[in-house]
Amino acid sequence: MAKIQIQQTSAALQIASRFAKLQVNRSQKTQLTVKQNAAQMNLETQHPKIQIDQTECFASSGLKTPLRMADDFYQRSLSAGLEAISSIVEEGLRFLRIEEGGSPIRDMAAARGVYTKQISVQAMPSERPQITVEPGSVRVDWVPHSIDMSWDVMEADVEFIPHQVNVDMETDPSIEISVANED
16 A cells, blocks of 8 residues: 655745934034123113292292382382372362362361271281102113024934844755555
8 A cells, every 4th residue: 555755845044134223423513602692781860850940938927029029119119109090080070179169178187097908817828839750750771682593403324223033944845655565
């Protein structure tokens, strides 16, 4: 009787791999240059001004300048003169109407004999000083802080070696079939 023999040889693979590599060669490092500008504040101030004018206070208290005293004397004299002229005119007109009756001389004498004076109480000084105020001011000029940055990027040599896998077959697979006679 015949017998079938099957002989199998497995395949042998040889696998060689190499990992990927990244190589960076630089002659110098990248440099960062930083320049800092300081903040600045400029102030411009205007001081307040106060002006006090007391000439009216002094004048109402009787403390007058010679020119002002002369002017007041002139005004009082003019007023008194005009009053006297008015009084004389009135008396003259009364004498012109003497025929109307009465005694104008007696009435004029009685009127001149009564002297009235007005007295008033007044706080000194009666006028307030004139006060003017010019307000002060402050102007602020502000220059903000700033930073100037610059990068000096240096060239670099970059080399990339990719991953590699080599597969070689050392032994091919095979199947041998033979028929053997058995005696």
